[in-house]
Amino acid sequence: MIEVNDIYKSFGDTPILKGISTVLEKGKTNLIIGQSGSGKTVFLKCLLGLYAPDKGNISLDGKIYSELSPREQRNLRQDMGMVFQGSALFDSMTVEGNVKFPLEMFTDQSPSEMQDRVDFVLNRVNLIDAHKKYPSEISGGMQKRVAIARAIVMNPKYLFCDEPNSGLDPRTAIIIDNLIQEITKEYDITTVINTHDMNSVMEIGEKIVFLKHGIKEWEGTKDEIFKTNNEAVTNFVYSSELFKKVRQMYIEERD
Amino acid sequence: MNYLASIGSYAIMIKEVFRKPTKWRIMKSLLFKEIDELIYGSLGILVFISFFIGGVVAIQTALNITSELIPKNLVGFATRQSIILEFAPTFCSIIMAGKVGSYITSSIGTMRVTEQIDALEVMGVNALNYLVFPKIIALLLYPFVIAISMYVGILGGWVAAVFGGFSTSADFTEGIQLDFIPFHVTYAFIKTLVFAFILATIPSYHGFYMKGGALEVGKAATTSFVWTSVVIIILNYILTQLLLG
Numbered sequence: 031m032i033e034v035n036d037i038y039k040s041f042g043d044t045p046i047l048k049g050i051s052t053v054l055e056k057g058k059t060n061l062i063i064g065q066s067g068s069g070k071t072v073f074l075k076c077l078l079g080l081y082a083p084d085k086g087n088i089s090l091d092g093k094i095y096s097e098l099s100p101r102e103q104r105n106l107r108q109d110m111g112m113v114f115q116g117s118a119l120f121d122s123m124t125v126e127g128n129v130k131f132p133l134e135m136f137t138d139q140s141p142s143e144m145q146d147r148v149d150f151v152l153n154r155v156n157l158i159d160a161h162k163k164y165p166s167e168i169s170g171g172m173q174k175r176v177a178i179a180r181a182i183v184m185n186p187k188y189l190f191c192d193e194p195n196s197g198l199d200p201r202t203a204i205i206i207d208n209l210i211q212e213i214t215k216e217y218d219i220t221t222v223i224n225t226h227d228m229n230s231v232m233e234i235g236e237k238i239v240f241l242k243h244g245i246k247e248w249e250g251t252k253d254e255i256f257k258t259n260n261e262a263v264t265n266f267v268y269s270s271e272l273f274k275k276v277r278q279m280y281i282e283e284r285d
Numbered sequence: 286m287n288y289l290a291s292i293g294s295y296a297i298m299i300k301e302v303f304r305k306p307t308k309w310r311i312m313k314s315l316l317f318k319e320i321d322e323l324i325y326g327s328l329g330i331l332v333f334i335s336f337f338i339g340g341v342v343a344i345q346t347a348l349n350i351t352s353e354l355i356p357k358n359l360v361g362f363a364t365r366q367s368i369i370l371e372f373a374p375t376f377c378s379i380i381m382a383g384k385v386g387s388y389i390t391s392s393i394g395t396m397r398v399t400e401q402i403d404a405l406e407v408m409g410v411n412a413l414n415y416l417v418f419p420k421i422i423a424l425l426l427y428p429f430v431i432a433i434s435m436y437v438g439i440l441g442g443w444v445a446a447v448f449g450g451f452s453t454s455a456d457f458t459e460g461i462q463l464d465f466i467p468f469h470v471t472y473a474f475i476k477t478l479v480f481a482f483i484l485a486t487i488p489s490y491h492g493f494y495m496k497g498g499a500l501e502v503g504k505a506a507t508t509s510f511v512w513t514s515v516v517i518i519i520l521n522y523i524l525t526q527l528l529l530g
Contacts, residue, residue: 078407107409118400132408134311190407 031056032077032188032220037086039072046072048244049086057218059211059234061225064241065266070224071192073241077222078110078190079103090188108136111181113191113210117173119165119180125152126161129179136184151179155209171202175209182213189214191223195230203227207234228273231255240266256280295490302418302486305411312419319423323385323485324430330384331377335368335434338376339441342367347451360452361460364442366469373434374473375521378480381427382513386488389420390509393492394502402493413493420485427481428474435473472528479524480517487513 032054039047046069054060054077062070075081077088079095087094090106098106119128126148133144152161155175160168165176174194181189191210195203211234214221223230231238235252240263248263255267256277268274306312346363393416396402405412439461446452452460491509495501 080403080406104409107407110407112404112407114400114404116400118404120401120404121395121399135308135408135410 031091032222033089034077035086035089037073037076037083037088039069039076039081039083046244047076047083050241050244050246051086052239052246052249054220054222054239055237056220057215058236059214059221059223060237060239061223061231061235062239062241063226063231063266064247065226068241069244070226070241074190074192074222074224078112079107108132108184109187111184111186111189113174113177113181113189113194115193115196117165117170117177119173119176121165124162124164125157125168125176128165128176129183132180132184147183148179151183152176154182154213155179170197171199171206174198174202174206178206178209178213182217185217187219189219189221191221191225193225193227194223195225195227200229203229204233210234228267228270231267232276242266294494295486298413298417298490298493299486301411301413302421303414305414306418307411307415311415315415315419316422319419320426322388323420323423324426327381327384328430328433331380331430331434332437334380335373335377335438336441336444338372339364339368339438339443340445342372342438343442343446343457344449344451347446347449357452357456358460358463360446361442361457362463363460364446364457365439365461365465368438368442369435369469369473372438373431374476374480375517377431377434378477378484378517379514381480381484382488382510382517385424385484386509386513387506389485389488390492390495390506391502393489394495394505397493397495398498398502413489416493417486417489420489421482424481424485425478427484428477431473431477435470472524475528476521476524479520483513483516483520487516 034050034052034054036049036051037047038045038049050069050073062073064070072081076083082096087096089095090109093102093106095103095106119125120131123131129148129151130144133139133147137144139147148161152158155178157172157175157179160172160176165173168176178194189210194210195206198206207230210221210223213219223234225231232252235255238248238250238252238255239246240248240260242262248258248260250258255263258264268277307315343360343364347360350357350359393402396416402412402416405415443454443457443461446457447454488506488509491505491512492502495505
């Protein structure tokens with residue numbers, strides 16, 4: 031579980047986050063949504079410890095990141111997995127090399143133990159025949175799977191995903207969303223996803239935090255987002271005609 | 286003020302490069318990869334250029350000896366001095382700033398643009414040590430390349446002088462051995478080691494701290510070439526004054 035307590039972050043004179051508090055729950059997919067420029071990425075980087083908040087603190091299962099020593103921070107980092115928007119796979123390594131990298135860096139496992147673990151996680155994300163291929167030789171959806179495999183290979187307690195299905199076709203995007211949700215349940219990890227894909231919100235949003243201009247405007251579940259009367263949320267989530275109709279149908283069905 | 290800030294962040298970068306080393310098992314393979322790309326991969330072009338520049342130095346020296354009073358062995362002497370003192374260590378380093386420097390900036394810059402450096406940092410890896418340290422160590426072999434460049438440059442001078450009919454082999458060889466000061470070779474290698482450090486770190490700095498997209502990677506590579514060359518030229522002057530002045 032991640033507790034965010036009243037964090038502020040500015041760059042120069044520009045305030046980006048203005049007092050955000052929330053709880054991101056274990057075993058659930060927690061979605062951070064909001065328009066471009068709402069502070070989602072800065073918020074995610076604060077959670078990852080890449081940016082230190084100017085004020086307030088972030089507690090990861092009771093450990094306040096800013097109060098840890100550099101060594102403890104590094105150890106805590108090994109409990110975090112991250113899936114980047116562009117996958118961020120190392121071009122010079124094969125799929126297998128990318129997934130094996132954290133194991134080689136941070137464990138003393140034998141080569142056969144590492145290989146077993148790599149095979150296991152690649153199978154888990156349904157990548158069977160891509161071990162020896164380079165990132166440039168596989169599709170965007172496969173690259174995302176490799177990124178997820180690399181993120182979970184160390185058995186993380188926290189999984190962070192920045193726009194995990196951007197650039198993917200709708201079907202592949204749903205497959206990636208479902209994969210992340212399955213992994214979250216299976217390993218009981220705290221998953222935080224930055225997205226502005228409304229399909230993801232409707233599909234896997236067990237907890238949704240809506241940011242607007244660096245402030246937490248609203249939070250709730252995917253069921254509550256149908257019922258909310260918060261104008262900022264409805265303007266953002268139901269900006270397309272399709273989603274307006276979906277919401278209308280939901281309300282009519284409920285009534 | 287911007288220049289001062291850049292010098293400050295360059296110094297901080299150098300400090301970070303030597304902090305929290307990467308596991309030896311991984312560093313070993315990175316080292317061999319960098320030696321292959323930075324040293325072995327540069328041998329061909331440096332040998333080619335050294336051979337022909339040595340030849341041109343010999344021909345131009347010979348063509349400028351118009352007085353009968355000047356001994357013919359001056360062609361070999363001038364070729365040796367030009368190659369050992371300046372061409373091999375300094376001119377080759379400028380060429381390397383273009384070849385190796387651009388490669389380093391663009392490869393690290395692309396990693397920055399595609400969030401690969403962020404991925405390393407999120408994992409808790411010291412990205413500067415992982416990316417820059419093996420380049421510094423690999424370039425410690427740079428003096429060997431320069432030794433080869435010296436040999437090939439003088440050989441090129443001999444070929445041009447003898448087969449071009451500008452000097453006899455005996456005169457040229459006598460010139461090569463004339464008034465030889467071993468410290469000149471030491472001076473050249475000291476310069477080379479300093480330039481090797483510059484070749485590894487300034488392009489890395491421009492790649493690592495770049496902001497923007499693909500276009501900025503290209504701009505960063507150009508800026509890195511300019512600054513690496515400028516620093517090499519300035520340090521060449523300072524080192525020459527300190528060591529030979």
